[in-house]
Amino acid sequence: MLVIEDLEVELAGKKILKHIDLEIKPGETHILFGPNGSGKTSLLMTIMGYPQYKVTGGKIFFKGVDITHLPINERAKLGIGMAYQRPPTIHGVKTHQMVKICGGDREINVHELARKVNFQDFLDRDVNAGFSGGEIKRSELLQLMAQDPDLMLFDEPESGVDMENIALVSQTIARLLQKECAPTDIKSMLQVKRERTKMGLIITHTGYILEYLTADKGQVLYDGVLSCSDNPREILHCISEMGYEECVRCTIASN
Numbered sequence: 001m002l003v004i005e006d007l008e009v010e011l012a013g014k015k016i017l018k019h020i021d022l023e024i025k026p027g028e029t030h031i032l033f034g035p036n037g038s039g040k041t042s043l044l045m046t047i048m049g050y051p052q053y054k055v056t057g058g059k060i061f062f063k064g065v066d067i068t069h070l071p072i073n074e075r076a077k078l079g080i081g082m083a084y085q086r087p088p089t090i091h092g093v094k095t096h097q098m099v100k101i102c103g104g105d106r107e108i109n110v111h112e113l114a115r116k117v118n119f120q121d122f123l124d125r126d127v128n129a130g131f132s133g134g135e136i137k138r139s140e141l142l143q144l145m146a147q148d149p150d151l152m153l154f155d156e157p158e159s160g161v162d163m164e165n166i167a168l169v170s171q172t173i174a175r176l177l178q179k180e181c182a183p184t185d186i187k188s189m190l191q192v193k194r195e196r197t198k199m200g201l202i203i204t205h206t207g208y209i210l211e212y213l214t215a216d217k218g219q220v221l222y223d224g225v226l227s228c229s230d231n232p233r234e235i236l237h238c239i240s241e242m243g244y245e246e247c248v249r250c251t252i253a254s255n
């Protein structure tokens with residue numbers, strides 16, 4: 001379980017996250033909406049542990065461990081992974097080598113994994129070197145598939161992805177988050193749901209991903225404040241009909 005309590009974060013001397021409370025239980029996937037510059041990426045980067053995101057208040061717990069000041073590699077070891085919006089190019093490291101590194105001690109069949117995201121032809125290229133926007137997203141997914149963490153943070157996984165590949169990307173995320181499992185003759189839907197352990201936090205502007213996976217909760221981040229919590233489809237509808245400010249108004253009214 002991920003628990004964030006009253007989190008305050010500064011970036012380059014500016015307060016960018018204020019009084020954030022968030023809880024993601026095992027098996028749950030949350031969607032994070034919010035206008036440009038509201039702090040969504042900053043929240044994910046803070047959970048992942050990037051030191052430039054300075055925690056000035058509050059705590060982050062994962063699996064019962066206080067990770068507020070743990071370095072990134074320790075968080076990754078505990079089972080947190082992230083697919084970045086704009087990951088860096090890494091010259092001198094081939095994509096297949098990176099996938100192996102992400103797999104750690106696990107026995108990884110890189111080609112077999114790459115086939116699942118149609119990425120076999122890119123394995124011999126340097127990581128992200130000259131990759132298109134959509135190719136970067138698939139590369140990020142491939143690395144996450146190799147790591148197979150318990151908490152997965154996705155920063156706009158559909159942005160820059162063509163319509164055909166949106167299905168591939170979204171279905172891969174659904175599979176990673178154990179959302180694709182269906183009831184069988186011997187297992188009811190309730191049992192299938194209870195057996196899910198993976199946690200997800202997904203940033204999206206378009207909500208395309210909601211066509212492919214059922215998310216448990218939607219949240220709106222507005223000017224560094226988590227301002228609404230509701231069914232993600234309801235939130236998306238509200239944003240597209242009335243704009244983000246209406247979400248903020250909802251929260252003020254409910255408080």
Ligand SMILES: Nc1ncnc2c1ncn2[C@@H]1O[C@H](COP(=O)(O)OP(=O)(O)OP(=O)(O)O)[C@@H](O)[C@H]1O
Nearest residue numbers: 011012014016034035036037038039040041042043
């Ligand atoms: N290195 C930096 N120095 C100063 N301010 C920064 C830096 N990086 C980000 N910011 C600012 O922090 C704020 C939050 O940025 P963040 O990337 O978290 O927003 P976001 O909600 O993810 O936006 P988007 O939807 O456009 O991706 C923005 O105002 C941004 O300009």
